[in-house]
Amino acid sequence: MPAKTRSKSPKLPSPSFSLTHHTLANGLRVVVAPDRSAPVVGVAVLYDVGFRSEPEGRTGFAHLFEHLMFQGSATLEKLEHFRYVQSSGGTFNGSTHFDYTNYFEALPSNALERGLFLEADRMRSPRITAENLANQLEVVKNEIRVNVMNRPYGGFPWIYLPSVLFDTFANSHNGYGGFEDLESATVEDAADFFDVYYAPSNAVLAVVGDLDVEETLGLVEKHFGTIRKRPKPKRPSFAEPALKAERRAQHHDPHAPLPAVAIGYRIPDPVTKLDKHLANLLLAEVLSDGDASRLQRRLVQRDHLVVDVSAYLGEFGDPFDERNPSTLTITAHYPDADTLEAILGAIDEELSRIAEDGLLPGELDRVRTRLVSVLLRELDAVISRTLEFAKFELIFGRAELIAELPSLLALVTEDEVRAAAAALRPDRRAVLELVTGGESE
Amino acid sequence: MSNVPALTKPRVAKKLATEERTLRNGLKVIAIRKPGVPLVELRLRLPALSTKANRPAQVSLLADSMLTGAGRLDRAGLAAAIQGLGGDLSVGADADRILIGGNVLATEFGGLLELLARVLTGATYADGEVETERDRLVENLAIARSRASVIASEALAHRMWGDHPYALDLPTPERVATTTATQVRKLHEDVVKPTGATLVLVGDLAPAKMIDLVATAFRRWQGTSVRGRVPGLPAPAPGLPLLVVDRPGSVQSSVRLARPAIPRSNPKSPALQLANLAFGGYFSSRWTENIREDKGYTYGPHSRLDHHQLGSMLVLDAEVATEVTAPALLETFYELGRIAALPVTAEELESVRQYAIGTLALSTATQAGLASTLSMLSAFGLGLDWIAEHPKRLQALSVEDVSAAAADFFGPAGFTGVVVGDADSIVSPLRSLAQVELAAG
Numbered sequence: 064m065p066a067k068t069r070s071k072s073p074k075l076p077s078p079s080f081s082l083t084h085h086t087l088a089n090g091l092r093v094v095v096a097p098d099r100s101a102p103v104v105g106v107a108v109l110y111d112v113g114f115r116s117e118p119e120g121r122t123g124f125a126h127l128f129e130h131l132m133f134q135g136s137a138t139l140e141k142l143e144h145f146r147y148v149q150s151s152g153g154t155f156n157g158s159t160h161f162d163y164t165n166y167f168e169a170l171p172s173n174a175l176e177r178g179l180f181l182e183a184d185r186m187r188s189p190r191i192t193a194e195n196l197a198n199q200l201e202v203v204k205n206e207i208r209v210n211v212m213n214r215p216y217g218g219f220p221w222i223y224l225p226s227v228l229f230d231t232f233a234n235s236h237n238g239y240g241g242f243e244d245l246e247s248a249t250v251e252d253a254a255d256f257f258d259v260y261y262a263p264s265n266a267v268l269a270v271v272g273d274l275d276v277e278e279t280l281g282l283v284e285k286h287f288g289t290i291r292k293r294p295k296p297k298r299p300s301f302a303e304p305a306l307k308a309e310r311r312a313q314h315h316d317p318h319a320p321l322p323a324v325a326i327g328y329r330i331p332d333p334v335t336k337l338d339k340h341l342a343n344l345l346l347a348e349v350l351s352d353g354d355a356s357r358l359q360r361r362l363v364q365r366d367h368l369v370v371d372v373s374a375y376l377g378e379f380g381d382p383f384d385e386r387n388p389s390t391l392t393i394t395a396h397y398p399d400a401d402t403l404e405a406i407l408g409a410i411d412e413e414l415s416r417i418a419e420d421g422l423l424p425g426e427l428d429r430v431r432t433r434l435v436s437v438l439l440r441e442l443d444a445v446i447s448r449t450l451e452f453a454k455f456e457l458i459f460g461r462a463e464l465i466a467e468l469p470s471l472l473a474l475v476t477e478d479e480v481r482a483a484a485a486a487l488r489p490d491r492r493a494v495l496e497l498v499t500g501g502e503s504e
Numbered sequence: 505m506s507n508v509p510a511l512t513k514p515r516v517a518k519k520l521a522t523e524e525r526t527l528r529n530g531l532k533v534i535a536i537r538k539p540g541v542p543l544v545e546l547r548l549r550l551p552a553l554s555t556k557a558n559r560p561a562q563v564s565l566l567a568d569s570m571l572t573g574a575g576r577l578d579r580a581g582l583a584a585a586i587q588g589l590g591g592d593l594s595v596g597a598d599a600d601r602i603l604i605g606g607n608v609l610a611t612e613f614g615g616l617l618e619l620l621a622r623v624l625t626g627a628t629y630a631d632g633e634v635e636t637e638r639d640r641l642v643e644n645l646a647i648a649r650s651r652a653s654v655i656a657s658e659a660l661a662h663r664m665w666g667d668h669p670y671a672l673d674l675p676t677p678e679r680v681a682t683t684t685a686t687q688v689r690k691l692h693e694d695v696v697k698p699t700g701a702t703l704v705l706v707g708d709l710a711p712a713k714m715i716d717l718v719a720t721a722f723r724r725w726q727g728t729s730v731r732g733r734v735p736g737l738p739a740p741a742p743g744l745p746l747l748v749v750d751r752p753g754s755v756q757s758s759v760r761l762a763r764p765a766i767p768r769s770n771p772k773s774p775a776l777q778l779a780n781l782a783f784g785g786y787f788s789s790r791w792t793e794n795i796r797e798d799k800g801y802t803y804g805p806h807s808r809l810d811h812h813q814l815g816s817m818l819v820l821d822a823e824v825a826t827e828v829t830a831p832a833l834l835e836t837f838y839e840l841g842r843i844a845a846l847p848v849t850a851e852e853l854e855s856v857r858q859y860a861i862g863t864l865a866l867s868t869a870t871q872a873g874l875a876s877t878l879s880m881l882s883a884f885g886l887g888l889d890w891i892a893e894h895p896k897r898l899q900a901l902s903v904e905d906v907s908a909a910a911a912d913f914f915g916p917a918g919f920t921g922v923v924v925g926d927a928d929s930i931v932s933p934l935r936s937l938a939q940v941e942l943a944a945g
Contacts, residue, residue, distance in 0.1 A: 072588055073612050076542045100539060101869045102515035138507055142797060146788045147508060150855035152862015155787075171862050176509040201800025201825075205756070209803050209823045213756045215650040273515060317753055320646040353592075354571070354583035364579065364636060370643045398643050429588035436590030436609050439541045443870045 072428040075435045075469045078442060082452070082462055083276050087284065089292035090264025091186075094452050094462045095279050096271045098445065104272035105449030106178040107167035108186065109457045111267075112260035113160045114238035115301050123203070123240010124248055126159040128256055130199040132166060133157065135190030136181075144181055151177055154446075161238065161378055161385050163457055169446035172273035176282050179270070183286035186263060191253045200245060207239050215318040219497055220325030220394060221378045227312045228327040228493035233301050234388060262293035269453035269462070272445045302387045305329050310493040315501035321370065322400045323497040325392055326410065328487050330376070332387035334459055341472055342479040343391055344382050348430040349422065349480065350374040350393070350413070355429075357413045362395065368406050369395040386458055391487065403496060411489055418485035422477050435469045517865065522888055523711035527719050529726050530699030534878060534887065535711035538871050544613045544707030544714065545871045547879035548604040548620075552597065552695045553669070553734050553813055558687070560599070560672050561679035563695075566629075566688045567597040568637040570604075573628035574619075582619065591616045593623070599669050600813040601883065602695065607872065610708045617721035624725045627692055634685035642677045649674070652751055652823070656758040656924040659749050659943065660819075664740040664762060664920050670812065699728035702882040706875040737815040740764065740920050745939035750927035757829040757925030758821070759836070763918045765809055765816040768884060774897045775909035776809065776818075781856035782906070783807055783843050783914060784820060788855060791820075791839050801825060801832040813883060818913055826926055830933035833923075837916045837937070844914040847907040856906075861895045 085093045117124050135141040148155045153170035166185075168178045211217035222237050229235040268287065270279055306329060333340040351358045351374040362369045372395040376382035395406060442448045442465070452462040521537040552563055571593060572579040586593055591608035593616070608616040648654045658673045665671040705714045740763070766773055784791030784807030795801045805822035824832035868874045868891055881890055923930065927942060934940050 073590060073609055076609065076611075078541070100518070101865075102517055103866060103869050142788070142793060146855065149786055149788045149859045151511060152858040152865070154863060154866065169866050171511075171514060171865065173512040173514045175512075177511065180507075180509050198797065198800045202796055202803060205800070205823070205825055206803040208756045208825065213652055213754055213823070215647065318650050320650045321643060353587055355580040355587060356583075360580055363640070364633075367636065367639070370640050370647075396643070396647065425584075425588065429584055432590040432609070433587045433592070436543065436592075436607070440543055440607060440872070443541045443543075443872065445869065446866075 072425070072432050075432065075473055076439065077469045078439060078466050080466055083280070085280055085283070087263065087288055089288070089290055090262070090295060091287050091290070092267045092456060093280070093283055094267065094269045094456050095274070095276050096448070096452060097274055097276055098271065099273050101445070102172045102273045103445050104170050104172045104175045104178065104270065104274055105167065105446040106170065106175070106182060107165060107269045107449045107453045108182045109163050109165045109267045109453045110261055111163055111265045111298065111457060113162045113164060114236070115161055115233045116260065117236070119232050120244060121248060121252065122236045122244045123238065124244070124252065124256065125164060126239065127199065127203050127245055127248055128253055129157050129159045129164050130203055131191050131195060131253055132185050132189050134195040134199065136185035137187040138184055139190070141190070141195060144185070147177060147181060153178070159238070163454070165450060165453070167446060167450060175270070175274055175279070179282050179286045182268070183290065186261065186266065186287065187290050189257060191250055191257070193250055196248070196250055196253065200248070203245060204242060211239060213318070215316060215320065216323060216497070219314065219316065219323060220327070220392060220495055223314045224325045224327045224390075224392065224493065224495050225378065227310050227495050228329065228390060229303055229388065231301065231303065234303060258293070259296050262295060263287065263290050264293065264295035267453045267457045269449045269456065271449040271452060300387070302332070303329060306491045306493065309490050311496070312493075313496045313498050315498050317500060317502060319497060319499045321396050321398055322403070322499055323394065323396045324403060324406065325394045325495045325497075326407070327493045327495070328391045328491055330389055330391050333383065333389050334386055337471070338475070338479070339483065340376070340382070341475050342483040344376055345427065345430060345434065345472065345475055346417070346480050346483040347374040347376055347391060348434055349417065349426065352430060352433065357417065358393070358410065361409055361413055362406065366409060368402050368409065369397040371396055383454065383458065400498070407494065414484045414487050418481050421481055427477055427480060431472055431475070435472060438468055521711055523715060524887070525715050527698070527722065529722060530728065531718075531722060532702045533705065533715050533718055534702065534882065535705040535714040536874065536888070537709060537711055538706050538874060539708050540871055542610045542708050543607055543871060544610050544705060544709055545875040546606045547704045547875050548701060549879050549882060550602040550604070550696055550701045551600070551729065551731070552602050553600050554732050555669050555734050556732070558679060558683065559669070561675035561683045562687055562691045563597040563602065564675050565634065565638055565641060565680060565683050566691050567595040567602060568641055569629050569634045569688060570595045570623060570627050570692070572633035572637065573630055574622040575626040577622065579633060585619055586616065589615045593620060603879070613707070613709060613714065614717045614721065617717055621721045621725060624696055624722070629685050629689045629692065631685045634688055638680060638683060641680050645674055645677050645680065652754060652756070652758045652924050655749060655751060656760045656821070656922055659747060659924065660760045660762055660920065660922045663744065663747055663922060666738060668738060669734065670737060670814065694730040697727040697729040698722065698725050701729070702879065704875050704879045704882065706871045706878070734814065737764070744920055745941040746921040746923060746934060747941050747943055748927055748931055748934065749922065749924040749943040751924050752926055752928070754924070754926045755826055756823045757826055757923050757930055758823055759829070759833060760922045761820040761836070761919040763818050763913065763920065765818040765913060767811060767816050768886060768890070772909055774894070775901055775905040776913055777860060778853065778856045778898065778901060778906045779843065779848070779910040779914065780807055780809055780818065781859060782848050782852050783839065783910070786856070786859055790843065791836065794839055795822065795824070795832055795835050799831070799835065801828045801835070811884065820919075826929050829923065829925060829930040830937055833934065833937055840914050840916040840919070843910045844916075845911070847903055848910065850903055853901070853903050853906055857898050857901065860898050864891065864894060
């Protein structure tokens with residue numbers, strides 16, 4: 064019973080969204096998208112500041128500050144933000160990234176105005192006190208302990224690879240922060256950080272779900288319109304040129320039982336060279352998505368060198384999360400520490416095969432079809448869609464780009480994927496080897 | 505509360521088109537049309553509970569090897585065919601069941617079913633592929649057991665359930681190493697059968713059409729799974745000392761407290777659900793507000809109700825800084841005693857009630873979320889009605905109901921406790937609070 068050979072791959076579905084844009088007088092950019100299929104709404108605010116904007120001596124500050132944004136605001140006491148969201152039947156969170164910081168709520172649609180109020184109240188003025196700072200310093204240290212220090216492979220490679228791959232403090236420092244830096248943060252630092260980076264003109268608000276557009280824009284104006292206008296901080300270029308020689312480093316992990324490796328490459332600007340970025344994205348899928356991928360077949364199934372292997376764009380595995388610089392990373396866990404050179408050699412061989420021999424018939428189409436399916440699936444939850452609209456508006460300047468990705472991916476040619484593979488040369492990579500045992504530096 | 509906007513009138517969720525049918529081969533199929541994105545989610549649940557000592561190793565290896573070839577498709581051929589449909593299949597297993605999960609472009613749903621049928625009726629389990637997966641499983645088990653949280657849950661399960669199958673969370677490497685491809689093929693013959701299994705489908709297709717496609721694709725899949733007798737869960741021994749498992753160098757201690765609870769079908773279950781939220785089941789809970797937001801001892805404590813085929817458990821977990829292990833346990837005992845001995849407030853009840861209703865709606869508002877929830881409920885004979893009617897059950901609860909459930913289940917003496925951490929640092933302080941037993945190294 065052989066598989067029916069398909070003469071052509073499935074038609075790629077393109078999502079369609081009704082997006083309304085508006086900018087308030089204070090500079091806050093607003094994206095509203097109705098979807099009345101379920102009585103839920105998403106509210107997300109993204110501020111254009113992440114780890115890369117932290118000053119020297121203040122590693123981890125952007126994330127510590129994110130915690131402080133939950134500690135009370137213009138009219139709310141500590142704990143009230145959480146209680147208002149949850150007693151409305153909703154959920155909340157925030158997260159700090161290399162280039163931005165997000166805050167969001169998923170709510171029943173009858174809590175829409177309450178959600179907007181809560182975000183506006185802390186955009187107006189968070190309640191930052193020495194007591195709250197001391198408390199959240201301990202919480203953040205415990206977050207780092209649970210996610211990094213007490214966990215095998217904790218923070219690997221996102222905390223450690225940038226220090227090998229990049230040169231500037233902005234790009235290479237530990238985004239979670241060192242304890243010494245975190246402990247020296249002051250209430251004044253927080254007030255300054257808020258004043259510069261949390262201006263409405265430096266933020267995007269997205270509201271998505273069971274809502275009426277005009278009514279929502281009215282509520283946005285009511286709650287956010289009176290927030291004082293402040294200048295939008297100038298974002299410096301963080302770009303770094305491609306490496307000219309290979310770099311190597313080791314990271315010691317006291318809890319890890321197996322060695323691991325992370326190989327990083329600087330890749331073209333995701334925003335201004337989107338076509339190249341999408342070629343890199345498809346290349347990463349060709350390399351490691353599923354049992355038919357090049358590196359799974361070679362390293363896991365044929366050579367039995369590694370337990371797992373993964374290739375991805377963006378430090379956190381989200382290809383659209385960063386401006387320039389961004390990274391293509393290949394990671395693997397492997398049982399025998401002496402096989403690192405064999406693993407690197409096999410990866411180079413597979414990249415050369417793609418660059419020189421091209422792809423197999425149907426290979427690009429099936430990978431592309433799956434990728435579109437994955438992108439669609441991630442948009443099903445209203446809160447995910449809200450965060451994606453806000454992120455694409457902030458990073459790419461166009462929330463609409465999400466809906467265009469399937470047709471843009473369809474334009475990527477085999478030659479472009481081959482060229483992407485050819486660019487991943489050994490002399491352009493940073494190799495970080497995780498060594499088991501010993502103290503973490 | 506003055507300036508915080510009130511909630512508006514809640515909107516009622518649309519009723520979804522649904523159909524349930526038991527096919528001639530005995531497979532129960534539940535299909536729901538849920539527009540959103542043009543995809544279909546599937547969850548196939550195959551009961552596999554057994555007391556056989558080799559079962560955990562065999563079922564784990566079966567799950568890892570099931571997709572390594574079927575009929576004339578080899579491993580890469582099968583993966584490429586699934587990927588070309590924009591699809592994905594994955595297999596997982598625990599003590600209760602094997603679960604095959606998947607998703608696919610709605611237009612290609614029939615194609616994915618044909619491939620899944622080949623796996624169900626003709627998974628190859630070639631010797632070489634099973635050996636590859638066996639070696640990987642041994643390494644992955646080593647990685648899992650290097651995590652403090654896994655060590656803690658294994659120690660807790662063993663402490664509570666002794667020799668019962670539920671005492672073993674993961675297979676031992678020794679059992680895995682001696683498991684053969686022949687044994688895995690035999691296990692597939694025994695348990696991968698339609699009678700007794702449940703398939704849940706949620707996506708953007710008409711329910712009857714989805715079920716018709718299943719009936720056609722799965723027509724050659726026949727049989728009833730072989731099931732042995734499994735004894736009920738024993739009652740954990742009362743009054744055991746707190747078990748400390750040494751993990752030298754840990755900067756945090758993993759605290760676990762657990763006790764038997766009641767299944768969802770028990771009339772007192774909704775009250776226990778709300779009591780658990782109020783104690784430590786959401787961010788605005790007493791436990792979180794105390795040991796995180798007031799004391800900063802932890803990034804996040806959680807308490808939850810785990811429902812398994814043979815019984816339910818109330819489980820508390822927290823990763824706390826090593827130097828505050830004893831104070832964190834003291835506050836935990838205090839909060840347990842407080843909620844058991846004193847009534848919850850009306851405000852607390854309203855908050856957890858709305859949170860429970862709202863998050864049930866949010867978690868079932870996506871295709872994937874609804875499919876996973878329904879598949880999980882199906883194991884207990886519950887379905888879409890349970891989701892639809894649960895808010896009414898929660899609405900009916902009084903302060904007295906929830907306080908009574910708290911009194912029945914949260915008294916500190918009823919819990920079995922385990923702490924994984926740096927024994928040299930924590931045993932002595934813990935001895936001032938509780939009877940402590942140090943686990944044999």
